C-alpha cells in the first residue's frame with residue numbers, strides 16, 4: 001500500500017511509494033556517522049541488490065537500469081558555499097549522501113529519528129567530470145543498438161530542478177546530450193539504407209499507415225512549413241531549395257523532399273547480400289505534458305495571444321497501447337533535421353525562469369523516434385525510442401513559486417507521485433509474485449504513455465540527475481530514495497522482439513493493410529472502426545443499445561438535466577433572496593446605529609462648541625477690562641500735578657492777555673508809524689530816531705507774534721490734554737461712582753443684616769427673660785405644692801407638658817399665650833432671612 005509522508009517537514013508531501021519496501025532497501029543502506037567502518041559491508045549489500053538479468057522461458061527478466069549523474073558546481077554555487085561535501089562517490093555503483101548543516105534531514109537525525117548519512121547504489125554512477133560522450137557510451141548506447149534491432153526503449157531523466165536533466169537529454173550545440181548522440185548513432189546505422197518514399201507512416205501506437213500521393217504531398221508541405229519556422233536559422237542550401245544536402249555526413253540524400261532519392265545507392269547495396277535489402281525510415285514527434293494536458297510541440301503556437309493551444313487526447317489502440325491522437329509525426333532524413341525538429345519543439349516548450357533555474361522546464365517533454373524497418377517494400381517492424389525530460393521535482397517555497405508556477409509545480413509533483421506509485425507497485429509485484437497489485441498507470445497522462453514499456457513492450461532506463469548543493473540536499477535525498485525503488489523494478493521482456501513487435505498490419509479478418517505496397521481499404525476500415533470504438537475517451541460509444549433506445553435515453557437525460565437545472569435555478573434564486581433580505585436587514589440596522597451615533601456625536605460637538613464660545617466670551621471680557629484698567633493707569637495724573645498744570649495754564653493765559661494788550665497798543669502806535677518798508681523808503685526828512693524806534697517796534701512785534709503763536713500752540717496742546725484728562729477723570733469718576741454705589745449697596749446689605757441680628761438678639765433677650773420668669777413661677781409653684789416633688793424632667797419637657805395638658809389653669813393659658821406670641825414674633829422676625 002502506498003503511504004504519504006512529509007519528508008521535508010516543510011509542508012510538501014512527497015510520496016513514499018512503498019514505505020515497507022523502502023525500509024528494507026534504505027535501512028540496509030543507512031549509515032550512522034559513527035559507524036563508517038561498516039560501509040564496506042553495506043557496499044556488499046548494495047551490490048547484491050543490483051542483481052543481474054535472467055532468462056526464463058522466452059522472456060528476459062532484467063532490473064531496470066538506473067544511472068546517476070552528478071552535476072558539477074557552477075561558479076555561483078561555489079561562491080555561495082554550496083559545496084559542503086554532501087555527495088561522496090564511493091565507487092562506480094555506490095554513493096554516500098551526508099546531510100549538511102541546516103538541512104531538515106540533519107535536524108531530524110539529531111532528534112534520533114533518521115540517519116544523517118545515506119548510502120545508495122546505482123547501475124552506474126557518473127561523476128561531475130564525465131562528459132556527454134562518455135555518459136552516452138556508458139548508459140544508453142547499448143539500448144540504442146537494441147532499438148535498432150527492433151526493441152522499444154524509454155529513457156527518462158529524473159531529478160530536482162536545476163540538476164541537469166535537460167543538459168543530459170539535449171545538451172548544447174557544442175556539447176550534445178543523449179538525444180543528439182542517439183540520433184547520430186541511428187542515422188549512422190541507417191546510412192545508405194533509407195527508405196525515402198515517405199508513403200509509409202507510423203500509425204496509432206505501433207502500426208503503419210500507407211499514404212497516397214496526395215497525403216505524401218501533404219506530409220511534405222507540413223514538414224516544409226515546420227522548418228520554415230526556423231527559416232532564419234537554417235542554411236539556405238540545405239532547406240529552402242529542398243535539394244539534397246550531399247555534404248551531410250549522416251545521409252547523403254537526407255534532406256530530399258522530392259522523389260529524388262538514393263534508391264540507386266540502396267539498389268546498388270541491395271545487390272550485395274540479401275540482408276542489405278533492409279531499408280529504414282525514421283519519423284519523429286515531440287510533445288509535452290503540461291498541467292496534465294498533452295500539447296504537440298511541433299504545432300505552431302496560435303497567432304492570437306489570448307488563444308490557447310489545443311490539447312491532444314491520449315487514446316488506446318486495439319492492443320491496449322496508449323498513443324497521442326493527432327500528434328504530428330515528421331519524417332526526417334538525417335540527424336540534423338531531427339535536431340531542427342528538437343529546436344522547433346523547444347521553442348514551444350513551457351519553460352519559465354524560477355529562482356533556482358534561469359530556464360526551468362515546467363513540463364515533461366517526450367521526443368519520440370519511430371524506426372520503420374522494411375524488407376523490400378514491406379514493413380517488417382516498427383520500434384520506438386522515447387527520451388523523456390521530466391520536469392524538476394521541487395519544493396514550492398524554495399523555488400518561490402506562486403500562481404501559475406504553483407499550479408505547474410502541483411501538477412508536476414502529482415504526475416511524478418503517480419510515476420512513483422507505479423514503480424513501487426511494479427517492484428512490489430515482482431518481489432511477491434503471488435500478489436498482483438493494481439498499478440495506477442491510468443492516473444496520469446505520463447504513466448499512461450509509459451505503460452507499454454513498463455509492461456514489457458520495451459526497456460526503460462532512468463537517469464537520475466543530482467546537484468551537490470547543500471541547499472537542495474533534502475530534495476536530492478528524496479530523489480535518491482525514489483531511484484532506490486526504481487532500481488528494483490524488474491522488467492520482463494520477450495526475448496524474440498522481432499515477432500512481438502511486428503506492426504499490426506492485419507485487420508480483424510486477418511487481411512493485411514498493406515499488400516505489396518497497396519493498402520487494403522476494407523481491412524483498414526474494420527480496424528479503424530475498432531480503434532474508434534476502443535478510443536478510451538469515447539467509451540460511451542461502446543454501448544450496444546439500438547439507436548432509437550439511445551435517442552430515448554438522450555431525451556430522458558435531457559429532460560432530467562432541464563429539471564435539475566430548473567431546480568437549481570429556483571434554489572439559487574431562493575438563496576439569493578434570503579441572502580439579499582438578510583443583507584438588507586443588516587444594512588438597515590447598521591444604518592440606524594450609525595445615525596444614532598451621528599446624532600450623539602453632533603450633540604457632544606455642539607456642547608463643546610458652546611463651552612468654547614463661552615470661554616472665549618469670558619476671555620474677551622477679561623481682556624477688555626484689563627485694557628481699560630491699563631489705559632486708566634497710563635493716563636492717570638496726580639491731582640497736585642494737575643493743579644500745578646492748571647496754574648501754569650492760568651499763568652500762560654494771563655501772559656497771553658498781557659501780550660494781546662501790548663500788541664494792541666503796538667498796533668495803535670503802528671497805525672501812526674509807517675511799515676518797515678515804508679519806513680526804509682521814507683523820505684529823508686523822517687528823523688532817524690523815529691526810524692530806529694519803528695525798527696525796534698517791528699522786531700518786538702515779530703517776536704511777540706512768534707511768542708503768541710507758540711503760546712497758542714502750547715495752549716492748544718494743554719487744552720487737548722485737559723480734555724483727555726477730564727475724559728479720564730470722567731471715566732474714573734464714573735467707575736468710582738459705580739464702585740461707590742456697589743459699596744453703598746453692600747453697606748445697606750450689611751446694615752440690613754445688622755438690624756436683623758439686633759432684632760434676633762432682642763428676641764433672644766426677651767426669650768431669656770421669659771424663661772427666667774417662667775422658672776421663678778415654676779419654683780414658686782413647686783414650693784406651694786403639697787404633692788411629692790415631681791421628677792425633674794427638664795425645662796422643655798415641663799413646658800411641653802404644661803402646654804399640651806388638658807388643664808385650663810391660668811398658668812397654662814399664660815404659657816400658651818406666651819408660646820403663641822413667641823412663635824408669631826419669631827415668624828415675623830425671621831421674615832428678612834427668608
Ligand SMILES: Nc1ncnc2c1ncn2[C@@H]1O[C@H](COP(=O)(O)OP(=O)(O)OP(=O)(O)O)[C@@H](O)[C@H]1O
Nearest residue numbers: 071072161162163164165166167357360361391392
Ligand atoms: N554535467 C554538466 N556539466 C556542466 N554543466 C551542467 C551539467 N549539467 C547541468 N549543467 C548546467 O546546469 C544548469 C541547469 O541544468 P538544466 O537546465 O539541464 O537543469 P534541469 O534539471 O533540466 O532543470 P529544470 O528541471 O528546472 O528544467 C544549466 O546551465 C546546465 O548547462
